[in-house]
Amino acid sequence: PNDTEAELKFKQVNEANEVLSHPENRKKYDQYGKDWQHADQFEQARSSQQYARSRGSAGGGANYGHSDGDFSDFFESMFGGAGGRSRSSGNVKFRGQDLNASLQLDLMDVFATQKRTLTLNGKNIRITVPAGIENGQTIKIQDVATVQIGAADKIGDGSLNANPAVIQTIAKQPDVNTLDLTERLDEAIADLESTLPKSVEIKNQIFRQSDFIDASINNLNQTLLEGAFFVVIILFIFLMNWRTTLISLLAIPISLLVSIIVLKLLGYTINTMSLGGMAIAIGALVDDAIIDVENVYKRLRENVRKPKNEREPTLTVVRDASVEIRSSIIIATLIIIVSFIPLFFLSGMEGRLLQPLGIAF
Secondary structure: OOOHHHHHHHHHHHHHHHHHOOHHHHHHHHHHHHHHHHHHHHHHHHHHHHHHHHOOOOOOOOOOOOOOOEOHHHHHHHHOOEOOEOOOOOOOEOOOOOOOOOOOOOHHHHHOOEEEEEEEOOEEEEEEEOOOOOOOOOOOHHHHOOOOOOOOOOOOOOEEOOEEOOOOOOOOOOOOOHHHHHHHHHHHHHHHHOOOOOOOOOOOOOOOHHHHHHHHHHHHHHHHHHHHHHHHHHHHHHHOOHHHHHHHHHHHHHHHHHHHHHHHHOOOOOOHHHHHHHHHHHHHHHHHHHHHHHHHHHHHHHHHHOOHHHOOOHHHHHHHHHHHHHHHHHHHHHHHHHHHHHHHHOOHHHHHHHHHHHHHO
């Protein structure tokens, strides 16, 4: 009488006999497993749930959603607050529908423990198949594994400064302004950081396209300043005339403005490559301006030294001086342009990346 193990075995035998001898009990066991004796409670819970759902909009205004699993919250929400008395069902677990899957095992698999991955309802479940399985034998996952809902298996690895990290990339649409988008993302990240644990740190300065654009703008500004400086030094010191210096300086911003307008008409935007093309063009632009202005200034001085009756009109002198060196300037510029022509024959990503540089130049 004091043998607990024998008593448990006897109880299991009686339960098995009760299940096998009654088809209705066998049906409940196939559906609910070890909890087949609570089948009536499950059915009552479902009926009560359907009734509560149909009555949800009348009187109390309660609305109970369906959830497979623990019904204790369901019963407590319905009956627990009535007169301070709780009539909960006692935290009965509800089993979902059983899922079956077939495995093909060869002779070696039967002799050794195997790990297999099953795909059920779109979810991958990794199980361990014990050794000694007979053909047609049913194995319950609960007997060989612990199944729980969790995060998917990590694919690959991310690190920052040799520390584990999660890397996320945000891709923008082609017509979105990168600088404005980056500023808005920084504001959103700042709001998000206030809700994260102290151990979580967001690094948003790792790879930002706005940094490259800012660097290109800074390079262009530096090139403009250097070009203006050398124009002033060369023309003013050697020609000692502020008018020629001013004309050459005005050529730089006017040319850049025309370039931006042309890019806009062609459907191109200001980006890293187009800014690079403008920066390269400033060098050739300054050279052409210095050569043209210097020759015009020289011809004007020669015209002033002539007798009054031999002097030509100023506009004629300027035109003739420009025409005199125009062919050489055009040829030199065309030679530089020819070096950019291969960029327009590139296809794929290289072509899309480098063509704005050639067009801006």
